[in-house]
Amino acid sequence: MNENPLPSIIPDKEWKKIQRMLSKRSLWMIHFCTGCGAMEMPPVMTSRYDMERFGIIPMATPRQADLLLVTGYVATKTLKRIVRVYEQMQDPKYVIAFGSCPINGGIYWDSYNIIKRLDKYIPVDMYIAGCMPRPEAIMDAFLKLMKDIDEGKANGWMRYRKYYDQYRRNQMRIFKRWDE
Amino acid sequence: MVTDWLIHAGLVALYLFLAMVIGLLFMGIARKITARIQNRVGPPIYQNFLDLGKLLAKKTNIKHNWIFDFAPLFGLGGVLLILAYLPMGGYIMLSGQGDLILLLYILAIPALGFALGSGASGNPNAGVGVMRALTLMLSYEMPFLIVILSLMIFYNTASLSVLLQKQMNYLWGIAALPISALAADIALQGMMAEKPFDIPIAPHEIASGPLVEFGGKYLGLLMLYSAGSIVVETSLFVDLFLGGGIVLNPTVYGTLAYFVNYLVWLALIFVVWMIAIFVNAVFPRFRIEQAFKFYWKWPTVIAIAGLVQAYVMSVFLGVVP
Numbered sequence: 056m057n058e059n060p061l062p063s064i065i066p067d068k069e070w071k072k073i074q075r076m077l078s079k080r081s082l083w084m085i086h087f088c089t090g091c092g093a094m095e096m097p098p099v100m101t102s103r104y105d106m107e108r109f110g111i112i113p114m115a116t117p118r119q120a121d122l123l124l125v126t127g128y129v130a131t132k133t134l135k136r137i138v139r140v141y142e143q144m145q146d147p148k149y150v151i152a153f154g155s156c157p158i159n160g161g162i163y164w165d166s167y168n169i170i171k172r173l174d175k176y177i178p179v180d181m182y183i184a185g186c187m188p189r190p191e192a193i194m195d196a197f198l199k200l201m202k203d204i205d206e207g208k209a210n211g212w213m214r215y216r217k218y219y220d221q222y223r224r225n226q227m228r229i230f231k232r233w234d235e
Numbered sequence: 236m237v238t239d240w241l242i243h244a245g246l247v248a249l250y251l252f253l254a255m256v257i258g259l260l261f262m263g264i265a266r267k268i269t270a271r272i273q274n275r276v277g278p279p280i281y282q283n284f285l286d287l288g289k290l291l292a293k294k295t296n297i298k299h300n301w302i303f304d305f306a307p308l309f310g311l312g313g314v315l316l317i318l319a320y321l322p323m324g325g326y327i328m329l330s331g332q333g334d335l336i337l338l339l340y341i342l343a344i345p346a347l348g349f350a351l352g353s354g355a356s357g358n359p360n361a362g363v364g365v366m367r368a369l370t371l372m373l374s375y376e377m378p379f380l381i382v383i384l385s386l387m388i389f390y391n392t393a394s395l396s397v398l399l400q401k402q403m404n405y406l407w408g409i410a411a412l413p414i415s416a417l418a419a420d421i422a423l424q425g426m427m428a429e430k431p432f433d434i435p436i437a438p439h440e441i442a443s444g445p446l447v448e449f450g451g452k453y454l455g456l457l458m459l460y461s462a463g464s465i466v467v468e469t470s471l472f473v474d475l476f477l478g479g480g481i482v483l484n485p486t487v488y489g490t491l492a493y494f495v496n497y498l499v500w501l502a503l504i505f506v507v508w509m510i511a512i513f514v515n516a517v518f519p520r521f522r523i524e525q526a527f528k529f530y531w532k533w534p535t536v537i538a539i540a541g542l543v544q545a546y547v548m549s550v551f552l553g554v555v556p
């Protein structure tokens with residue numbers, strides 16, 4: 056995160072706490088709908104469950120977003136776009152993997168072009184199991200993620216910086232080339 | 236002498252700071268009210284302060300070129316300049332001869348700075364957004380210029396402070412020239428880029444248009460920019476047609492008048508902002524050529540009717556405010 060602007064007045068620990076409080080209360084979300092979730096997201100955004108009351112609003116571009124929702128199975132071609140979207144987001148950033156498929160492949164467990172664990176390629180902070188998870192489960196995941204951010208547990212973005220080489224090696228095993 | 240200067244500078248800083256706070260608060264209130272209209276709970280009204288704090292506290296590693304880095308400051312500086320020229324509650328920070336015409340010129344500065352930065356990012360969505368924003372500007376400025384012209388003819392001045400003085404002594408512009416006020420309010424909707432005319436920043440079509448490459452601190456500065464421009468646009472309407480909220484004469488009542496006028500001004504810009512928000516909450520979006528056709532047809536006709544009314548009243552009927 057950003058450096059402390061006033062180190063003489065605010066102790067570093069307090070500054071981190073303030074930053075976590077702020078990023079918890081205004082998560083801007085970009086949802087990467089790979090195949091599923093287009094039915095479950097609208098009730099979460101609109102008047103039935105209304106995620107805006109927690110400050111979560113959908114954003115149109117990765118530059119502005121803090122939270123990446125990967126909804127559904129991830130094909131090897133899609134993975135490259137997901138990694139690009141993830142790398143364009145600004146730190147601190149969080150990832151929620153949505154449905155059974157990013158956890159262990161789901162019904163595509165033996166498919167030739169679906170990756171099985173998203174966590175090997177980008178760091179995932181929260182999983183929602185289910186095929187498909189209901190909107191209640193999504194709201195629950197948002198609240199749990201907010202709690203994790205507050206406690207400093209949601210630090211996937213730090214992991215991505217620290218173990219970048221390993222993540223990159225795993226990604227390159229799938230891609231072979233970056234420019235196609 | 237120096238203390239006078241210091242007091243003036245402090246007051247200007249206070250007014251500009253308060254304008255930013257009011258803008259952010261208005262954005263929060265707008266989100267809450269839109270949510271209630273759509274039968275949602277909505278965020279707390281201080282949500283935009285949290286958003287701003289988060290954006291400014293984010294690490295930002297976007298690198299394009301120095302114009303891209305410079306653009307948010309350019310936009311924010313332009314908005315602060317306009318705010319200094321607009322009397323807020325009757326307190327005149329900067330003024331000069333014919334500042335109504337000057338205002339028309341400097342109103343374009345923040346938008347141009349913003350367009351410069353988004354153009355420099357090289358993203359095609361930003362290019363489309365900038366093109367739409369400039370076309371929209373061309374469309375709403377037509378009725379708006381005619382409205383300004385009719386105000387200048389009727390009040391026989393091109394100075395904002397004289398305009399406020401005459402409105403205080405005679406009649407508010409909305410009572411004297413109701414047709415022009417209607418045209419100005421329709422033009423204002425496009426100036427604020429609210430819903431029927433939010434074509435430049437359409438998130439579902441062109442991924443929020445000019446904002447597409449801005450993130451983190453850049454977006455935080457642009458949020459301050461849009462907070463300031465809300466106050467600029469609503470305050471522009473209030474200064475032109477609602478007498479700038481001046482109910483007590485400052486030369487008679489002194490400091491108390493500035494205080495009361497500020498509160499009245501605040502209530503009036505809130506009303507103008509609410510009209511825009513209620514329209515925004517229920518309308519879908521025009522396409523750009525529809526917006527262009529709409530602006531050069533209906534508000535222009537209304538504005539010309541207002542111009543005729545102002546001309547007839549001041550030249551043939553001899554109404555002198």
